[in-house]
Amino acid sequence: MPSNQENTVSRPGRLAGKVALIIGAGTGIGECAAKMFAREGARVALADIRFDAVQSLASSICPDSTQAKAFAVDVTSDGSVRQLVDDVVAGFGALHCLFNTAGGSLPEDSLVTDVPLDVWDKTMNLDLRGTLLGCRYAIPKIIASGGGSVVNMSSGAALRGSGKAHIYSAAKGAIVSVTRNLAGAYAKHGVRANAICCGRINTQRIRDTYGIPGQPGKSEDAMKVDDTIKAYPYWFGEPEDVAGIALFLASDESRMITGASIPADGGRSAY
Numbered sequence: 001m002p003s004n005q006e007n008t009v010s011r012p013g014r015l016a017g018k019v020a021l022i023i024g025a026g027t028g029i030g031e032c033a034a035k036m037f038a039r040e041g042a043r044v045a046l047a048d049i050r051f052d053a054v055q056s057l058a059s060s061i062c063p064d065s066t067q068a069k070a071f072a073v074d075v076t077s078d079g080s081v082r083q084l085v086d087d088v089v090a091g092f093g094a095l096h097c098l099f100n101t102a103g104g105s106l107p108e109d110s111l112v113t114d115v116p117l118d119v120w121d122k123t124m125n126l127d128l129r130g131t132l133l134g135c136r137y138a139i140p141k142i143i144a145s146g147g148g149s150v151v152n153m154s155s156g157a158a159l160r161g162s163g164k165a166h167i168y169s170a171a172k173g174a175i176v177s178v179t180r181n182l183a184g185a186y187a188k189h190g191v192r193a194n195a196i197c198c199g200r201i202n203t204q205r206i207r208d209t210y211g212i213p214g215q216p217g218k219s220e221d222a223m224k225v226d227d228t229i230k231a232y233p234y235w236f237g238e239p240e241d242v243a244g245i246a247l248f249l250a251s252d253e254s255r256m257i258t259g260a261s262i263p264a265d266g267g268r269s270a271y
């Protein structure tokens with residue numbers, strides 16, 4: 001009998017040869033994607049407002065920083081994002097994939113008639129402006145590198161009208177719209193753009209604030225988690241579930257897909 005080792009077929013990683021920038025890689029879905037993209041052979045640029053988090057993640061992936069490098073960025077700042085993208089290309093020599101995942105809602109978000117304007121501004125700046133700034137500076141570098149893929153984090157909240165976080169829903173809805181514009185504008189330059197609209201994902205921020213099944217968070221919405229799961233048993237997932245979709249969209253396996261928003265929300269936007 002051949003040993004297990006002899007049976008193993010080595011294959012190139014699904015992102016072999018690519019440089020991927022993950023913005024918001026410090027924790028949650030972005031952290032998970034960083035590990036997964038690196039396992040699949042990408043050289044990964046890990047950016048976050050929490051530099052300590054991406055620094056320790058990068059050194060856990062690759063202690064000599066040839067495959068993983070950490071960068072500080074504040075996505076709400078034009079100059080910071082522009083500098084980030086320049087530094088990534090200087091460090092790795094190319095850029096093929098952008099995963100924009102910095103974002104999140106504020107528990108004070110509310111109906112458009114009630115919501116405080118500072119919540120409105122913070123949410124739009126982080127979720128929408130931050131995503132667009134990443135695209136603004138990364139896309140020209142992706143084109144110069146021979147083409148690639150942009151993956152933007154939207155939300156199931158972009159696809160249905162029953163939520164109470166109107167500003168977050170507006171920001172994530174705009175990401176769905178503008179992702180189609182990006183697809184239309186840059187396909188001829190070899191750049192695909194897609195979005196992910198996910199349901200509830202088990203990250204620290206979500207556990208603390210909104211709650212997960214059997215473990216309510218602090219906000220009013222927390223009470224509804226268990227009821228929602230009864231109607232939509234696939235609505236709740238792990239960071240790996242979303243990172244796996246981002247990996248597929250970043251890789252050439254999805255080369256026929258652009259302008260799409262994948263509803264990874266357990267059917268909540270469908271029925």
Ligand SMILES: NC(=O)c1ccc[n+]([C@@H]2O[C@H](COP(=O)([O-])OP(=O)(O)OC[C@H]3O[C@@H](n4cnc5c(N)ncnc54)[C@H](O)[C@@H]3O)[C@@H](O)[C@H]2O)c1
Nearest residue numbers: 024026027028029049074075102103104155200201203205
């Ligand atoms: N977790 C969910 O249930 C869920 C559901 C739908 C959509 N999403 C979206 O997925 C994305 C990731 O969610 P998550 O739960 O992993 O969030 P998270 O809070 O765990 O991770 C977000 C990361 O972004 C970083 N970040 C925050 N502000 C930043 C800034 N100004 N500049 C740079 N980095 C900044 C944070 O430090 C953090 O590391 C978000 O865009 C969120 O809206 C999440």
